[in-house]
Amino acid sequence: MRIGSDEHKQRFCRQFIASHRQFDPAILPWPDLDDAALGRLRSIPFWQEVLYTERRAGAIVAAYAATIADPLVHEAVSLQGFEEARHAELLRVMIHRYGIAADEPPLDEPISSNLRRAFADFGYGECADSFLGFGVFKIARRSGFLPEPLFEIFDMLMREETRHIVFFINWMAWQQTARGYGARWLRAENAAWYYSRAIGRLLGTLRRGRRANDGKDFSATQASALLDGFTFRGFVKECCAEHARRMAGFDSDLLLPRLLPTVAGVALAGWRLRPSTA
Numbered sequence: 001m002r003i004g005s006d007e008h009k010q011r012f013c014r015q016f017i018a019s020h021r022q023f024d025p026a027i028l029p030w031p032d033l034d035d036a037a038l039g040r041l042r043s044i045p046f047w048q049e050v051l052y053t054e055r056r057a058g059a060i061v062a063a064y065a066a067t068i069a070d071p072l073v074h075e076a077v078s079l080q081g082f083e084e085a086r087h088a089e090l091l092r093v094m095i096h097r098y099g100i101a102a103d104e105p106p107l108d109e110p111i112s113s114n115l116r117r118a119f120a121d122f123g124y125g126e127c128a129d130s131f132l133g134f135g136v137f138k139i140a141r142r143s144g145f146l147p148e149p150l151f152e153i154f155d156m157l158m159r160e161e162t163r164h165i166v167f168f169i170n171w172m173a174w175q176q177t178a179r180g181y182g183a184r185w186l187r188a189e190n191a192a193w194y195y196s197r198a199i200g201r202l203l204g205t206l207r208r209g210r211r212a213n214d215g216k217d218f219s220a221t222q223a224s225a226l227l228d229g230f231t232f233r234g235f236v237k238e239c240c241a242e243h244a245r246r247m248a249g250f251d252s253d254l255l256l257p258r259l260l261p262t263v264a265g266v267a268l269a270g271w272r273l274r275p276s277t278a
């Protein structure tokens with residue numbers, strides 16, 4: 001199968017559509033939480049930011065989907081928009097059920113008038129967020145910071161994000177080929193440019209989050225439960241291992257996000273050569 005061909009398009013769209021799961025966030029097996037678990041869940045400082053991100057994701061993806069002429073790609077991107085909106089709904093259900101403090105401010109950042117560019121920026125952002133999120137999720141789950149039934153629900157969300165980034169990477173290569181930019185080096189250069197923008201935005205979000213949460217008490221008590229025995233190298237290893245595990249289930253003919261795991265793998269190899277810095 002040639003990347004960028006009609007067969008490629010059929011393959012990545014159909015795999016995405018066929019792997020969609022139906023569920024209603026309101027009737028998931030949400031567990032009853034004791035006071036300690038409720039306190040830990042409520043102390044997590046970023047639920048409002050996560051909800052905002054999912055609401056914005058739904059808006060960007062739906063807006064871009066409306067512009068797509070190809071019926072199969074339109075169906076797949078519309079389905080992604082539906083899933084992003086359902087992520088926001090899942091978070092709303094959780095926030096309401098457990099009495100978490102989080103508002104829904106209006107989506108004040110206007111979506112760019114270049115919707116293809118907005119979707120591409122969003123997609124590379126998802127690739128970066130997911131790579132780091134895989135490691136955070138694994139570490140949080142292993143620490144038992146929240147009850148396992150909640151992680152099982154969040155895992156459905158992680159699974160959908162994994163499908164989104166695989167779909168996105170293939171869509172990107174397919175439409176770049178259609179526009180005459182399909183050569184591998186051009187795609188790599190393009191990916192590096194978008195990733196640098198995505199990482200810049202991620203650092204901005206982290207800075208804003210740190211400012212917004214200054215003086216709140218998540219850091220000392222709650223974070224220590226999560227970060228017990230944590231090293232940066234260990235975190236990067238978890239990101240790589242989880243990325244590989246979650247990607248293993250996809251059709252081997254499809255492209256997979258590669259840049260961040262490759263960069264992380266090179267960094268880990270460098271660390272191995274300097275064992276005293278571990």
Ligand SMILES: [Fe+2]
Pocket residue numbers: 054057083084087161
């Ligand atoms: Fe999402």
Ligand SMILES: [Fe+2]
Pocket residue numbers: 057084126160161164
């Ligand atoms: Fe997503």
